[in-house]
Amino acid sequence: MALQALSPRELSRTQTLFRGFMGRAGTNHKTVGELLAIYRERSEDINAGEDPDDDLRVTRFMRDMASGSWRDVLVMRIGEFDGNVHLIDGTHRAMAYLACLESGVSSARLPALAVDC
Numbered sequence: 001m002a003l004q005a006l007s008p009r010e011l012s013r014t015q016t017l018f019r020g021f022m023g024r025a026g027t028n029h030k031t032v033g034e035l036l037a038i039y040r041e042r043s044e045d046i047n048a049g050e051d052p053d054d055d056l057r058v059t060r061f062m063r064d065m066a067s068g069s070w071r072d073v074l075v076m077r078i079g080e081f082d083g084n085v086h087l088i089d090g091t092h093r094a095m096a097y098l099a100c101l102e103s104g105v106s107s108a109r110l111p112a113l114a115v116d117c
Helices: 008-013 032-045 057-067 091-102
Strands: 003-005 074-081 084-089 113-116
Touching: 008 032, 008 091, 032 057, 032 091, 057 091, 074 091, 084 091
Parallel strands: 074 113
Antiparallel strands: 003 113, 074 084
């Protein structure tokens, strides 16, 4: 496993395999930042019983990261599809990490951020 550091800015701009998310359809692959924006819009309108993909786990991940109970390196996997680099594993963790930063949690309190290439 070749881990490489990743900045929050790079993470936010990384494309995912998601075209649609939480009932919001789309034709283009969404970035982690775009998915987080959709999550913020939709998460309050969806309850756990209406969340078959468990997208609401982002909130649980945020709570764990912000409380300091998630200290392991936050590893996400990237891969190439159709000539483009995409985040292929760890999308919900990535969203939680960015959400913690946006809510004012210091990066020093969050797990290290890395991708497996």
